[in-house]
Amino acid sequence: MEPSYLKYITLSLNLALSISAVTSLPNSPKTKTSLKTCNFPAIFNFGDSNSDTGGLSAAFGQAPYPNGETFFHSPAGRFSDGRLIIDFIVHISILWGQNTTMSQSGYSPISLDVQFVQYSDFRRRSSVFRKRGGVYEKLLPMDYYFSKALYTFDIGQNDLTSGFKQNMTFDQVKAYIPDVLRQFSNVIKNVYAQGGRSFWVHNTGPLGCLPYTLDRFPIMAAQIDDHGCATPFNDVARFFNSRLKAAVVQLRKDLPLAAMTYVDIFSVKHSLITQAKKLGFENPLLACCGHGGKYNYDKNRKCGSKVTVNGKEIMVAKSCKVPAVRINWDGVHYTEAANKWVYDQIINGSYSDPPIPMEMACRVMDH
Numbered sequence: 001m002e003p004s005y006l007k008y009i010t011l012s013l014n015l016a017l018s019i020s021a022v023t024s025l026p027n028s029p030k031t032k033t034s035l036k037t038c039n040f041p042a043i044f045n046f047g048d049s050n051s052d053t054g055g056l057s058a059a060f061g062q063a064p065y066p067n068g069e070t071f072f073h074s075p076a077g078r079f080s081d082g083r084l085i086i087d088f089i090v091h092i093s094i095l096w097g098q099n100t101t102m103s104q105s106g107y108s109p110i111s112l113d114v115q116f117v118q119y120s121d122f123r124r125r126s127s128v129f130r131k132r133g134g135v136y137e138k139l140l141p142m143d144y145y146f147s148k149a150l151y152t153f154d155i156g157q158n159d160l161t162s163g164f165k166q167n168m169t170f171d172q173v174k175a176y177i178p179d180v181l182r183q184f185s186n187v188i189k190n191v192y193a194q195g196g197r198s199f200w201v202h203n204t205g206p207l208g209c210l211p212y213t214l215d216r217f218p219i220m221a222a223q224i225d226d227h228g229c230a231t232p233f234n235d236v237a238r239f240f241n242s243r244l245k246a247a248v249v250q251l252r253k254d255l256p257l258a259a260m261t262y263v264d265i266f267s268v269k270h271s272l273i274t275q276a277k278k279l280g281f282e283n284p285l286l287a288c289c290g291h292g293g294k295y296n297y298d299k300n301r302k303c304g305s306k307v308t309v310n311g312k313e314i315m316v317a318k319s320c321k322v323p324a325v326r327i328n329w330d331g332v333h334y335t336e337a338a339n340k341w342v343y344d345q346i347i348n349g350s351y352s353d354p355p356i357p358m359e360m361a362c363r364v365m366d367h
Contacts, residue, residue, distance in 0.1 A: 038362035047154035064304030082336030147195035156204025208233030211295035297331035
């Protein structure tokens, strides 16, 4: 009898492989370099629900319609109307997603430590079952994929908001950030110890510009900036990002064979939100899919929520008419259009340290 965990792996791989089975990254704009591109055979993604392509849905039930409506035309495990940044990154690559967060509360309740155990276990079992041949050999990654893969990390949002949900002060949230980043560094080191060499790390976005934040937490008028965002929450995100960048710098020293790329997602998303009209977007602080209130967000009636009236279910948290011109999807996550715009800005290395395109992210650069 086939083990239950292998059924789950196989289903996950079928979904991932349906994206495409070509093992190279999208071509980025031409760069002044003669280095050969990396041609990553696989991407392993570690992250929260901003990069979750189905982990939460597999564990806790499908993200309901209208999630997925734009690209997939039905729910597809993503908290968005369509594709995420990671989908655009891997749209002609192979993705084995490991999507969780460090936080024990919020949208992704599985810790990064547990997530690494899942990855490590998947790696070991892949090697064992590929030897059986047949469908196992076709679907499971070859051993060398793990050392040649790109490891992407998209973290921070849940780790910070979970503290605010527990009524912590800004200083208290800042105080536990070193512990979060120690855990992050340990996981990077563990992946490195198992042969991983290429790491692409996204910092966290502007928390103070999320409808979720603006609706849920007490914010005084004086704390709102000219763009309508909550300054203290963005300041905490910036603080987290400065410490994350320092952690990446230290990891480069500790792991001399690792190619570590730090990507400033905060600046890209902040530019998108604050220059929305100029860029062709509308209502940047309003959730596209939601229900009521100043920001079209209600924590008790999230995207896709229904009520029963006279024995009939009626959806009350509906999608907006044109998600393609909106930035925020459900109060927490971004629309496909926003994700595509962010992807277009970061893929060529313009917001990276070192400033190299993703297709060169296997190169260890001098700093």
